[in-house]
Amino acid sequence: MKPLLAAALASALLAAPAYAQSADPHAGHDMPPAPPADPHAGHHMPLAAPVDPHAGHSMPPAAPVDPHAGHVVPPATPADPHAGHNMAPPPADAPPLSPPPAEALAGPRFAADGLFDPRAMAAARAQLGREHGGGTRYTAMLDRLEARIGNGPDAYLWDAQGWYGGDIDRLWLKAEGEGTFGGRIDDAEVQALWSHAIGPWFDLQAGLRGDFRPGPDRAQIVLGVQGLAPYWFEVDAAAFVSHKGDLTARAxxxxxxxxxxxxIFQPRVEIDLSAQAVRELGLGSGLTSIAAGARLRYEFAREFAPYVGVEYERKIGDTADFARDADEGVGGWRALIGIRAWF
Incomplete structure (x- = not known):
């Protein structure tokens, strides 16, 4: 028994220092549980976001997002300048309105005459009228002067016109014809017309036409129109009645x-018609001939422009038969070289 007690006492004395060293100084105290270990301990972490200086403050609610942000908004309608004004009609007892007194319209017809010499002002008004209206002017144009090379003998053609007058009424002269080089003039005509403006774009023309040719001559009455159609087409159309009663037309x-x-590139079309057959003139009834071509001109100056072109000319129907009977050509292609000038 004594040996057992002695051994237990010796074991207790040997264990006492180790127990004393490991004893917790807070043993017996009520301590909160230790926080869990940081799983990122020892890792390289980025800097933490700065602390919001308004954290914990009471902030007003944010403004709603503008649904038109980034849109182009038209300007607001201007305010009515009369808004809030009394726009009611004047009362019945308001004084009546009267015209200006007669003295307000008294005085000279031209107010400038009261400050300057009336004779000098009259001369100035007359000059203004001559320059800006009511004046007399003229124009002469050689529309086509060309050589025609191709089917048949080489030929030439001229087409000229001019006018003299004012804005409304004018004397208009036209002359055209054709022939062969080294030969005779096949056809020529001259027109003297009175031209009256029937609008800003067209003139009504009436007058006389004289034909000069190797065959029988004709004197004819002319009635037609000339001007600028929509889309800038230049139109010249006329009907002719001869002293023999023959009715023809050209456009x-x-x-x-x-x-x-x-x-400038210029397409051009010309047609001739006859209401009846006139054998002595080589004309059949209906459509007698057609010419269609184009010219390309270069204006060295507005008043002078040489050109080249091509044209197809053809006699139609009985007119072509009359030409064959007289051993004449009925038409074909021709090359054109010419000059256009005016002054």
Missing amino acids: EVEYDQRLSQRL
């Missing part, structure tokens, strides 16, 4: 297409 249409300020 010409051309258009200037500017390729540049100086280079």
